[in-house]
Amino acid sequence: MAKEKETKVDAKSKKSGKDEKLFWVDSKGKRVDGRGINDLRAIKIQAGVLPNADGSCYLEWGQNKVLVAVNGPREVLPKHQANPYRAIVRYTYRMAAFSVTERKNPRPGRRETEISKVSGEALERAIFLERFPNTAIDIFVEVLDSNAGTRIACLTAAAVAVADAGIPMRDLVTGITVGRADSHQIVDLNKHEEDAEDAVDMAVAFLPNSKEVVLLQMDGEITQEEYSKLMQVAMDNVEKVYEIQKKALKESVENKKPEVVEGMEQYLSASPADHHSDDHNHDSSPKRGKVSMKEKDPFSFGETDYTEVEDENPDAEHEAFDAGKE
Ligand code: CDP
Numbered sequence: 001m002a003k004e005k006e007t008k009v010d011a012k013s014k015k016s017g018k019d020e021k022l023f024w025v026d027s028k029g030k031r032v033d034g035r036g037i038n039d040l041r042a043i044k045i046q047a048g049v050l051p052n053a054d055g056s057c058y059l060e061w062g063q064n065k066v067l068v069a070v071n072g073p074r075e076v077l078p079k080h081q082a083n084p085y086r087a088i089v090r091y092t093y094r095m096a097a098f099s100v101t102e103r104k105n106p107r108p109g110r111r112e113t114e115i116s117k118v119s120g121e122a123l124e125r126a127i128f129l130e131r132f133p134n135t136a137i138d139i140f141v142e143v144l145d146s147n148a149g150t151r152i153a154c155l156t157a158a159a160v161a162v163a164d165a166g167i168p169m170r171d172l173v174t175g176i177t178v179g180r181a182d183s184h185q186i187v188d189l190n191k192h193e194e195d196a197e198d199a200v201d202m203a204v205a206f207l208p209n210s211k212e213v214v215l216l217q218m219d220g221e222i223t224q225e226e227y228s229k230l231m232q233v234a235m236d237n238v239e240k241v242y243e244i245q246k247k248a249l250k251e252s253v254e255n256k257k258p259e260v261v262e263g264m265e266q267y268l269s270a271s272p273a274d275h276h277s278d279d280h281n282h283d284s285s286p287k288r289g290k291v292s293m294k295e296k297d298p299f300s301f302g303e304t305d306y307t308e309v310e311d312e313n314p315d316a317e318h319e320a321f322d323a324g325k326e
Helices: 008-016 110-124 150-164 224-254 258-268 272-276 316-325
Strands: 043-047 055-061 064-075 088-095 135-145 174-181 184-187 200-207 212-219
Touching: 043 150, 043 224, 055 150, 064 150, 088 110, 088 150, 110 135, 110 150, 110 212, 135 150, 150 174, 150 200, 150 224, 174 224, 184 224, 200 224
Parallel strands: 088 135
Antiparallel strands: 043 055, 055 064, 064 135, 174 184, 174 200, 200 212
């Protein structure tokens, strides 16, 4: 895709060679990149892009480009991390060295650790973890290109990838950023707007049907009244993102085998009530090896089951992971 179009800020400073007074929202209600105050950048979502993963998603949100792979539910390695009552979610957010204007140190920093933690916890609110005791759901997120709002872009993509893996959830998780520039409340801030002197930048993620908040982070200072208004702006606009997520899942369903579609039906159902029912009918006995959620070989027609598949060498993957960290 073409690079995000040159903003008025770039154009102005190039022309005059010095800083000018900027209007974050001009008299016509236009922002520096030409959007209105409630306009999102263009969003494209494609599910099921990585055949080797159990679930996957590629998302573009303006200039942000992210790729998500989901593996699991599968055996927990190292074993001591296993929870006998529920699955654990391991969310790994990473930014590629080339994803920012200044080269980023590829070593994971505190920011990536923080984003991984809060995003994993947000998804935990959505997934029926208790159905898969002693297992791990691993979510690997790579930011390939960035221009503010990557944690929300990644979380939104990750929810689609989890659904694509056929993992049962109460609801998808859908995120949006809202904030303030001058005295205007705006949606989906870009990097210029986020870096404005008095900017307020609030990342929010919801379970979109119940509007339960599962992630909330903010930079800047606002009054309680402003916060309530911003939250309303977030709720009013998050639906747009949710619709694009559902569309991506519907499109990917068309390319899937019937038994996989069965596991994904709940995300496509119209009734919010469906998203909240948990029948507890699943086998909850501890499992070894990989938990097979679906038949992945497109040329075989085995039954969908939750039975274990023994790894020939269950520690191999963990050893490889550790080796990679050194
Ligand atoms: O991406 P998000 O808005 O969720 O997180 P942030 O910490 O507020 O970062 C805002 C933006 O700063 C990112 O989207 C990147 O474009 C940029 N950034 C950067 O240039 N270098 C970094 N090491 C981290 C972020």
